[in-house]
Amino acid sequence: xxxxxxxxxxxxxxxxxxxxxxxxxxxxxxxxxxxxxxxxxxxxxxxxxxxxxxxxxxxxxxxxxxxxxxxxxxxxxxxxxxxxxxxxxxxxxxxxxxxxxxxxxxxxxxxxxxxxxxxxxxxxxxxxxxxxxxxxxxxxxxxxxxxxxxxxxxxxxxxxxxxxxxxxxxxx
Amino acid sequence: xxxxxxxxxxxxxxxxxxxxxxxxxxxxxxxxxxxxxxxxxxxxxxxxxxxxxxxxxxxxxxxxxxxxxxxxxxxxxxxxxxxxxxxxxxxxxxxxxxxxxxxxxxxxxxxxxxxxxxxxxxxxxxxxxxxxxxxxxxxxxxxxxxxxxxxxxxxx
Numbered sequence: 001x002x003x004x005x006x007x008x009x010x011x012x013x014x015x016x017x018x019x020x021x022x023x024x025x026x027x028x029x030x031x032x033x034x035x036x037x038x039x040x041x042x043x044x045x046x047x048x049x050x051x052x053x054x055x056x057x058x059x060x061x062x063x064x065x066x067x068x069x070x071x072x073x074x075x076x077x078x079x080x081x082x083x084x085x086x087x088x089x090x091x092x093x094x095x096x097x098x099x100x101x102x103x104x105x106x107x108x109x110x111x112x113x114x115x116x117x118x119x120x121x122x123x124x125x126x127x128x129x130x131x132x133x134x135x136x137x138x139x140x141x142x143x144x145x146x147x148x149x150x151x152x153x154x155x156x157x158x159x160x161x162x163x164x165x166x167x168x169x170x171x172x
Numbered sequence: 173x174x175x176x177x178x179x180x181x182x183x184x185x186x187x188x189x190x191x192x193x194x195x196x197x198x199x200x201x202x203x204x205x206x207x208x209x210x211x212x213x214x215x216x217x218x219x220x221x222x223x224x225x226x227x228x229x230x231x232x233x234x235x236x237x238x239x240x241x242x243x244x245x246x247x248x249x250x251x252x253x254x255x256x257x258x259x260x261x262x263x264x265x266x267x268x269x270x271x272x273x274x275x276x277x278x279x280x281x282x283x284x285x286x287x288x289x290x291x292x293x294x295x296x297x298x299x300x301x302x303x304x305x306x307x308x309x310x311x312x313x314x315x316x317x318x319x320x321x322x323x324x325x326x327x328x
Contacts, residue, residue: 077181
């Protein structure tokens with residue numbers, strides 16, 4: 001059975017991020033890093049503690065999640081204009097004992113900024129998502145100060161809206 | 173209960189890939205905005221019998237303007253786009269429903285594409301605007317009304 005279109009978009013975005021990130025890091029993702037499609041690490045992971053306490057994940061997570069779809073309208077008599085939105089969340093726990101300093105946060109913002117520019121680029125050839133173009137891309141959160149203080153983690157997010165002209169296929 | 177209103181999205185544009193007498197109607201599907209215009213010219217007469225200016229219809233201006241989503245991989249799009257840059261005459265059937273749905277109405281005429289243009293703005297999906305006008309040919313334009321599942325043509 002074919003995937004829902006939103007899942008194809010999510011997989012394409014996650015793949016583009018992996019390719020871009022690996023190319024910027026000598027051909028492989030950094031140690032502990034992961035790009036997750038349709039998944040999010042547990043933000044309530046306990047800090048390092050005794051033998052029974054779970055270990056805080058090490059490394060940067062980029063999570064690609066569905067954020068809604070719209071039927072924008074009819075483009076022509078044969079095709080519709082659809083929009084699929086994906087949320088991209090960057091999560092990384094600080095591996096020190098204290099609250100991380102601003103320099104640590106700003107370095108993660110640079111990464112989020114680069115992701116934003118990668119995914120919003122309508123000039124990319126081939127496009128990030130085959131058959132689609134980015135219609136809008138907004139950074140929702142450059143960082144969450146509450147998560148930073150209580151969980152000692154960086155949390156940033158953006159939403160990208162991809163549009164496509166598509167025939168209205170209804171077969172399951 | 174009144175009939176279902178005619179919807180623009182369900183109107184049809186066909187072109188003939190067969191002979192005029194035995195047409196093969198192929199639908200041009202990626203039509204966006206479209207307008208059929210049929211407007212009469214008239215000749216006026218002013219005499220002393222009345223101060224009202226009177227007129228009679230003389231010639232009918234028939235035209236069809238439409239947009240197509242630009243798709244060079246679509247042979248039907250290419251048929252129109254190529255006709256915009258040469259003297260090709262297309263046998264067009266313009267209907268407000270399918271050519272098999274009774275009571276669909278419209279026109280059939282040999283047409284030349286006399287105008288084309290496209291907005292290539294950075295935020296646009298490119299659609300090409302075309303204008304089709306009746307051409308001098310061996311076949312006069314016709315009114316088309318679908319009856320018993322097939323178009324019936326009446327010369328204008």
